[in-house]
Amino acid sequence: MLYQQMQLGVPALWIQTKDFIRVSELVLKFKSRNYYTITNGAFSLYADGKWKPILVKLTDPSTSDTIETTTDNIAVAIDYVENQPNKSSSTFIINSLEDPKKTASEISGLINHLSSIYRSSFMSDDISAMPYQVIILSPHVCPEEYSFLFVSIEDTYPSFEDLVEIVTHMHSSTNGEIVDITKAKEIAKAGLGLNEFSFINYCLLSVLNTGKVNPEYVYKSKMANVKKNGILEIIKPKITFDSIGGLDNIKQVIERNVFFWQNPQEAERYGITPIRRILTVGVPGTGKSAICEATANALNLDLARTGVSQVMNSFVGQSEANMRAVFQQIKVMAPLCVWIDEFGRDLSGGASSSHVDGGTTDRVHGEFLTGLQELPDNVFLMCAANQLDNLRPEMLRAERFDKIFFVGLPAFEERISIIKIYLPEGDFNYEIIARATKYFTGAEIKSLIKHVKFDVVSTFRRPVTTEDIVSRVPTMRNILWNKDKEMIKNLYRLAYDQWDWASTLQLNDIDDILGNRVQNTDSWEVKI
Numbered sequence: 001m002l003y004q005q006m007q008l009g010v011p012a013l014w015i016q017t018k019d020f021i022r023v024s025e026l027v028l029k030f031k032s033r034n035y036y037t038i039t040n041g042a043f044s045l046y047a048d049g050k051w052k053p054i055l056v057k058l059t060d061p062s063t064s065d066t067i068e069t070t071t072d073n074i075a076v077a078i079d080y081v082e083n084q085p086n087k088s089s090s091t092f093i094i095n096s097l098e099d100p101k102k103t104a105s106e107i108s109g110l111i112n113h114l115s116s117i118y119r120s121s122f123m124s125d126d127i128s129a130m131p132y133q134v135i136i137l138s139p140h141v142c143p144e145e146y147s148f149l150f151v152s153i154e155d156t157y158p159s160f161e162d163l164v165e166i167v168t169h170m171h172s173s174t175n176g177e178i179v180d181i182t183k184a185k186e187i188a189k190a191g192l193g194l195n196e197f198s199f200i201n202y203c204l205l206s207v208l209n210t211g212k213v214n215p216e217y218v219y220k221s222k223m224a225n226v227k228k229n230g231i232l233e234i235i236k237p238k239i240t241f242d243s244i245g246g247l248d249n250i251k252q253v254i255e256r257n258v259f260f261w262q263n264p265q266e267a268e269r270y271g272i273t274p275i276r277r278i279l280t281v282g283v284p285g286t287g288k289s290a291i292c293e294a295t296a297n298a299l300n301l302d303l304a305r306t307g308v309s310q311v312m313n314s315f316v317g318q319s320e321a322n323m324r325a326v327f328q329q330i331k332v333m334a335p336l337c338v339w340i341d342e343f344g345r346d347l348s349g350g351a352s353s354s355h356v357d358g359g360t361t362d363r364v365h366g367e368f369l370t371g372l373q374e375l376p377d378n379v380f381l382m383c384a385a386n387q388l389d390n391l392r393p394e395m396l397r398a399e400r401f402d403k404i405f406f407v408g409l410p411a412f413e414e415r416i417s418i419i420k421i422y423l424p425e426g427d428f429n430y431e432i433i434a435r436a437t438k439y440f441t442g443a444e445i446k447s448l449i450k451h452v453k454f455d456v457v458s459t460f461r462r463p464v465t466t467e468d469i470v471s472r473v474p475t476m477r478n479i480l481w482n483k484d485k486e487m488i489k490n491l492y493r494l495a496y497d498q499w500d501w502a503s504t505l506q507l508n509d510i511d512d513i514l515g516n517r518v519q520n521t522d523s524w525e526v527k528i
């Protein structure tokens with residue numbers, strides 16, 4: 001896109017990047033233009049592979065004589081370019097670390113003037129009348145109020161091939177002292193998602209700390225950097241399906257899908273498409289998040305966690321830029337399993353955002369949907385939601401998700417499995433505990449056992465018994481069933497009509513959850 005816009009000679013490009021040097025080099029590879037900039041305090045022309053200072057005519061204020069000298073005055077530099085006979089093929093590059101509003105404001109009048117000339121040239125079919133071009137390199141997104149003046153381009157991170165080239169250069173320039181060339185691809189893979197400067201910096205830090213460019217060091221440094229940014233958290237999944245009690249159906253679906261995910265040629269052979277997008281909906285604390293992590297583990301992928309609330313920013317346009325940055329980083333770090341928690345909460349309620357936050361939430365939702373649509377095939381998306389009441393229809397339209405699974409309260413057999421996870425050893429009557437914890441979520445069972453263990457052991461210095469746990473059940477506070485019974489019942493009704501069930505046992509429990517019911521052709525009538 002960059003070279004296409006340059007070839008068209010559009011008056012102004014705003015390139016959001018933190019790699020000024022690399023992006024400048026990319027711009028300069030387009031050979032059909034003359035390039036100007038202010039570098040090292042001097043207005044310069046790019047010629048013979050170097051930036052060469054230009055002497056401009058200025059009036060000496062002390063003598064009023066005209067002199068030829070260098071300048072760092074952007075207005076003088078622009079005036080010089082304006083008066084060149086080949087200005088229609090000229091590009092002025094401005095590197096700006098300033099407040100983007102200040103930068104855009106100061107140059108907006110000029111850009112508006114160039115846009116007017118550009119339009120006149122187009123309408124008169126006179127290419128020779130084309131204006132020169134201005135390129136802004138900024139680490140910030142173009143301010144929304146000035147965006148109509150610029151063609152905005154977000155710089156992509158260095159590709160895998162770019163990183164391999166950097167590693168190869170390190171190897172050749174040090175005669176192989178710091179890089180094992182057989183690990184070049186492994187090092188490049190570890191650095192995917194980093195800008196050029198950060199990648200080189202982590203490679204050199206690895207040399208200082210380990211004596212070589214170590215791919216594991218580069219990867220850990222990248223993970224720490226991603227976590228520091230706060231909009232994307234990447235972890236190595238540890239939870240497995242064996243450590244999750246129950247939920248047989250969703251486990252089986254994902255485990256069957258793993259084979260075709262890892263063997264796409266087999267999927268193509270049978271004419272099927274592996275599942276890549278799953279939404280889990282249901283009662284809080286029932287294992288939706290654990291299923292996401294276990295899925296990443298089964299697929300042997302890193303797990304990237306994010307959400308709309310993590311990208312929201314008080315600066316105009318920055319929230320949308322953050323959302324785009326999230327998906328951009330996901331793409332370059334793929335293959336990856338992406339986990340969006342609190343999906344129903346973070347992506348609902350945007351209808352009134354134009355009155356509340358100037359439309360920021362609406363625009364972030366738009367960026368999210370665009371990013372979702374453009375996710376590559378080697379990204380597995382898992383979303384978890386506790387409620388979808390306010391979620392907009394476009395979030396759930398056909399093909400947005402391959403499967404929507406409902407996760408309800410654990411059934412009797414599932415409660416036994418969950419209890420065994422947290423009470424793996426000892427003489428316990430698991431069935432009695434499971435009956436006592438009816439309508440408990442998995443999280444509540446875990447919390448119950450944890451608190452009873454602590455209280456009994458710390459008070460009596462002895463192991464817990466079945467009786468200890470059962471006796472504490474009535475005092476367990478904040479049980480979700482008691483607080484939000486109707487919400488849970490409504491979820492069950494929706495699930496019966498619309499979604500797949502994560503557990504066949506939970507589906508069999510629907511009579512008990514809803515109470516005495518009478519079935520008709522359209523809905524469930526519940527008799528309390």
